[in-house]
Amino acid sequence: MKRIFSLLLAVMMVSLLLTGCGDSAAQYPNGEVNVLNWGEYIDEDVLTQFESETGIKVNYKTCSDNETLYSTLSGGGSDYDVIVPSDYMISRLIDEGMLEKLDFSNIPNFSDIDENFVKPAYDPTNEYSVPYMWGTVGIIYNTSMVKDEITSWGALFDKKYAGQVLMINNPRDAIGLALKYLGYSYNTTDKSQIQKATDLLIQQKKDGIVQAYVMDEIFDKMEGGEAAIGVYYAGDYLTMLENNPDLAFVVPTEGSNYFVDAMCIPKGASNKTNGEKFINFMCTTDVGLANCEAIGYSTPLKSVKKALDPSISGNPVAYPSDEVLAKCEQFINLPQDILEFYDSEWLRLKV
Amino acid sequence: MKKNGFGSRFFMVLVFLFLYAPIFVLIVFSFNATKSRSVWAGFSLQWYVKLFSDATIMDALRTTLLVSAVASVIACIAGTAAAIGISAMRRRSRNIVMSVNNIPLTNADIVTGVSLSLLFVLAINIFNQTLGTRWELGFWTLLIAHVTFDIPYVILSVLPRIRQLDPNIYEAAEDLGATGPVAFRRVILPDLMPGIVNGLLVAFTMSIDDFVISYFTAGSKVSTLAMEVYAMARRKISPEINAISTLLFASVLVLLVFINIRQSRQDRLANREKSVVSIQK
């Protein structure tokens, strides 16, 4: 018995050693930075580049949606230095005093941001955020599985696509598209409108049209032909397209969501300066270029847009025409009681 | 009892097939040349290579092994001491303590995880505000959580053996001149060893397999293997997960086969001795 015990111990030690071999070599004299981003939203090589250039260790984690990000920040017990919320979430975080004011002397590359993205509606004084990526939401569909051309949100509610539709798994995007389909605004505070939209979604679920509610799980499913239709972000469509050329993307005629994700620092972050250095790094031209090419989203950086391959910067999916953009609406933060109503409506759908 | 016929054997084989089919699938597709998890495209070791260069997974693996090892050892020591203490208690207090002991065992994982996270976050906030520290959920809260749910398993494993102990042996040892600790070490401990080792193994298994409790108590910086798999399964899936499953499976298989062989060898030896003794009689 003693022998077994010592054998076990030996095995544990060996496995610990083996796993320890990996990265004990690198030295990080300048501390660390804790980053929380979205999944598939960065070229991971740039992290190693940052570490070797600055000597700051990057602890990189991902999150699936803005509401979960909010929970993580409110729950306490977690400490991130850089987060990348979407526009409406940023205005909520600013309203609730959950963001640090940035020291722009540490972020000189901010000057490269296109004027259209400076002092945005969600951060009017531009003291809290630096834009990272922007894009649109649209319908992605597999042309080999869907015979017709899709132009409207209505396709998502069409029974002939039963079991083939992947709905987006967060309340504002999902209820939002139903609102748009019904002709309302994404930012309506009229509870009856929100309720009608949710009823539509509930009917969609009951009719068996929805295959699953997904976020990043959509990549494998669309690429593999597991589902025919999905709703997701333009940049991700471009990534999926590389693995499945049958996929098409459309911004529906009723209009869709235009979003900007920006980098912020949560209040009380322990490595604020390192965080600002990281943000600045993300705004350098070659890093911005690498990220763009890796994830397919659209950049707010002037030099990066110039440096992009014309097939990308001219791609209407990544850089839509003004008339398409005119149809798109940005989310703004909603009053607390409406937010709670969204929560309860979303749960009404999910249960 | 009736010996097993063909029907029952067939049933057993079916069940074992059911148990192992998904594992088999995982293993096979860890060697797949494409990232498909259901269509075989040829043999390749690329996922194993990717696995070893993926710092996040390696970190998570190391954390898992470390926490499980340390927690099970601590739980073993504390649990054995506790079991001895409990066996010396009066009936009423013993019943109360055993009821509390059973709580983590019978309670749903998620309730244990949620309750611990409430405690940790509250305590951390209080400490941070009064002492100005910057504590947060991390390795220590994870370790505490693991020790907490490991100890009951150890106690459950050791306590029965204590009950089976011959109460006179300890006195005999003392009569022969052994002092307390010595008597304990040389007389009681060897008898308890199987129970302790069993408890250690169970605690270690439980820690390695845990997902829910770790999920709520590890915080943002520390991650266990299970947490990483969960995060990966909700994003673009990579067969690196398959590769790590295969490695885990292989190492555990080797370990258990080894233990099994030793066990049967020991049994055979014991049987041989028994028959020798009976012949001599």
Added chain:
Amino acid sequence: MKNRWLAVPYVVWMAVFVVVPLILVVLYAFTSRDGGFTLSNFSTMAEYLVVFGRSFFLALIATLVCILIGYPLAYYLAREGESMRRMATMLIMLPMWMNFLLRTYSWMSILENTGLLNTFFQKIGLFSLINGIFGTDITFFHMINTEGAIVLGMVYNFLPFMVLPIYTVIEKIDYRIIEAAQDLGANFRQVFQKVILPLSLPGVLSGITMVFVPAVSTFAIPRLLGGGMVTMLGDLIEAQFMGSAYNPYLGSAISLVMMLIVLICMAVMNRFGEGEEGAVVL
């Protein structure tokens, strides 16, 4: 040696890390967002009755299936020879050493519309056969993202927890009792019904506890195999703490009610069997 005080560190530890957290859960359940005493968390929960019902129902089915498969397995196992038994025990425990998330994740690739099973069925022409006979137009069986898939996942993950306790108890049954019953003229069915079954009951009860409780509260299995279509208690609770709706008060209330219901179920069950408490001595 038998010093009562040896248990003191442990008692203190358990008080701090088991009892206090549970008290916190109770406290939070009755607290509102602004910090005052309230019963509103419980009234909000009324909307989620569906989820409670669904979770308990699916857990019940999973437990029953586990008993249906696990009991015979444990019984046949107990009848095998020594070395076979040891190997079989090891084989049952082995999957438990592989993280349950990994094994659940594997079922995803098996059950998906373009997954293993469906691809296999298509290759052997099952769908064309069915379409030919019934005039339908299917190209796959819809298995994943259903309640069935979740039950399958639960059974798969928790089966060893049902088999092992039953096996342990049956194996310990003194063979002489069975012999005695046979000597008294009982045939096999009677021996089973009147001797083995009652004696194995503590193991069954233990197994039920070890399966039902995790099944009711799991959230990883519905997440992976349910595709966000099937919301269960675990999902609800998790969403309140780590997910998109941050409300630890509501989450605590749901956890509290769930705990209470489970306790009641267990208490009712224990009145049917007076076996030894919770000992799964593997």
